[in-house]
Amino acid sequence: MSPNGCSKVYIVEVPFTDRVVGQRKEMGVTIYNLHLTFGFLVLPKHAPFTATAYLRAKLEDIAPPSAAPPSAPPSVSGSCDDKNFYVLVKYGTKGFNFQTIMGKRVLTGSLAQQYGLMGNDTHFSLIVPFSAADATVEAVESSSIKSRLDVTLRYPKTNKNIQDFSLACNFVTKLIECFPNGTITAMAITLESVPSLNPRRLTLRNPACGPTYSNDQYAYFVFTANSCGTTRKFLPNMMLYENEISITDELELRKLAQSKEPEFDLKVFCYYDINTNQAMGFNTRPRRSEPYAADDARGEMQVEMRVALDDSYSVFHRVEDDPITKYLQQPLYFEVELMGSYNPKVSIELAYCWATLEEDKMSLPRWDLIVNGCANSRDPHPVIFHSVLPKGRVNDPSNVKRFEVPMFAFAEDKDNLNRQVFVHCEVVICDVRNPVDAACNVQCSDQDNTMKGQKLAVSDDPGFKSVTSGPIIIMSP
Numbered sequence: 001m002s003p004n005g006c007s008k009v010y011i012v013e014v015p016f017t018d019r020v021v022g023q024r025k026e027m028g029v030t031i032y033n034l035h036l037t038f039g040f041l042v043l044p045k046h047a048p049f050t051a052t053a054y055l056r057a058k059l060e061d062i063a064p065p066s067a068a069p070p071s072a073p074p075s076v077s078g079s080c081d082d083k084n085f086y087v088l089v090k091y092g093t094k095g096f097n098f099q100t101i102m103g104k105r106v107l108t109g110s111l112a113q114q115y116g117l118m119g120n121d122t123h124f125s126l127i128v129p130f131s132a133a134d135a136t137v138e139a140v141e142s143s144s145i146k147s148r149l150d151v152t153l154r155y156p157k158t159n160k161n162i163q164d165f166s167l168a169c170n171f172v173t174k175l176i177e178c179f180p181n182g183t184i185t186a187m188a189i190t191l192e193s194v195p196s197l198n199p200r201r202l203t204l205r206n207p208a209c210g211p212t213y214s215n216d217q218y219a220y221f222v223f224t225a226n227s228c229g230t231t232r233k234f235l236p237n238m239m240l241y242e243n244e245i246s247i248t249d250e251l252e253l254r255k256l257a258q259s260k261e262p263e264f265d266l267k268v269f270c271y272y273d274i275n276t277n278q279a280m281g282f283n284t285r286p287r288r289s290e291p292y293a294a295d296d297a298r299g300e301m302q303v304e305m306r307v308a309l310d311d312s313y314s315v316f317h318r319v320e321d322d323p324i325t326k327y328l329q330q331p332l333y334f335e336v337e338l339m340g341s342y343n344p345k346v347s348i349e350l351a352y353c354w355a356t357l358e359e360d361k362m363s364l365p366r367w368d369l370i371v372n373g374c375a376n377s378r379d380p381h382p383v384i385f386h387s388v389l390p391k392g393r394v395n396d397p398s399n400v401k402r403f404e405v406p407m408f409a410f411a412e413d414k415d416n417l418n419r420q421v422f423v424h425c426e427v428v429i430c431d432v433r434n435p436v437d438a439a440c441n442v443q444c445s446d447q448d449n450t451m452k453g454q455k456l457a458v459s460d461d462p463g464f465k466s467v468t469s470g471p472i473i474i475m476s477p
Helices: 109-114 250-259
Strands: 022-026 029-042 047-060 075-080 084-090 099-102 123-129 135-140 144-154 161-172 176-178 183-189 218-224 231-235 238-247 265-273 302-308 324-327 332-339 346-356 366-371 384-386 400-405 419-431 464-475
Touching (some): 075 144, 183 265, 346 400
Antiparallel strands (some): 022 029, 135 144, 176 183, 419 464
16 A cells, blocks of 8 residues: 555566566667566456556576677675674676575565665675574574575576575574473474475474464474473482473374475473572562452352353253254354442453363364464454343343354364364453552453453463363364
8 A cells, every 4th residue: 555545556566587578688688577577356347347458578688699698797795693694696797697595495576675685786685584484493592593595596597506505604592491480481493304294294292282373484382390201319409300392293203204204393491590589688668559359268260151042042051962063154152240249340251162072171183272372363254252231130240241153163174073072261360450460450462352361371370260161063065
């Protein structure tokens, strides 16, 4: 869109080597021409509209007609700092006509802009982060990674390389961090030696502990020292916590075995001193506010999840009706209620909800519905939250949460049709009077679909209460 928002700009890139581009030679100069016709439909009447354009470009040949090599061919050089590759490309003889390939991709205008292209009539330069998609990770060490950037200059007509350039450097980076509160973070990066590795399939020792974030290049894990299969060992004056990142999915393991690639296994170690004395200074001040606390009491609050017949949430499926049968396109309406509570100052919040094919909430496969109190952004059919009003049997709306599942993300998988599913939720109870309580004041990125929740890296916190609904039979129509 243009800055004033009243027009759109379209960029079309056509290589000189494309068959639709005409060319002719004149006195050591190649002239390229291209006739374009843009076709549009004017809405709402879908009236056709066309516009034509004629493009013409002149480029001096880099080599004489005899195809002898140029006297001053283009060249590439580079260097590194602690975060980036710096690449310098010199044009060589005037009238350059070559392509630049970064890794395996041709350097297009948008890619050059991403890498901060700067240049003049003699050269251009690029700044490429060591973690860029066009860089290749050769090796991983305890506190650094060895990354390589390949740059190739190529004649577009013959596809022959003018120059091949590789720059490899060691970059200091913390792949594993151990925090004093027992939180551990670890990053697993794809290696050149294991090209078919999918970081999204990596897990910790507990297969249910997948990456907090992942893409095609790396997987990032956040967990605590007492979760996800982490083991503890006592050493002189310190304690060792150990876990490992690997592939546990049998299908992925078979794929790697067939490709004859080495196994991927990243050990995670954290050492904590147990005989260290720290001197601390402190002072006191009057309390700024009274503590937020209900009447003194002990006991366990009961949470119940039900499936409603429609979005009015007036009639629910009975337990004796199990299993519930639903067709593929039918939505499911869930209600989660804090039972036996008549205190409007207490709020129940949905932290995590997911679906499994087994009654065991830790079983796999698992499809996330609600993550950190918000609808799963990766779900093509995200859940819809319904507001709760004080009406009928609902006296305190803060004690009730409702959401709708339009269609499960795995509904298009024919292997999962006509099978029973179970829906699990983990909820947390909080004090709505506390303005600094994160569990009561989290906002989702989509303001039209806002839901409060507690942002925790893992869901095995003792403050969570788990509920399960099912089985539900998903039938194909």
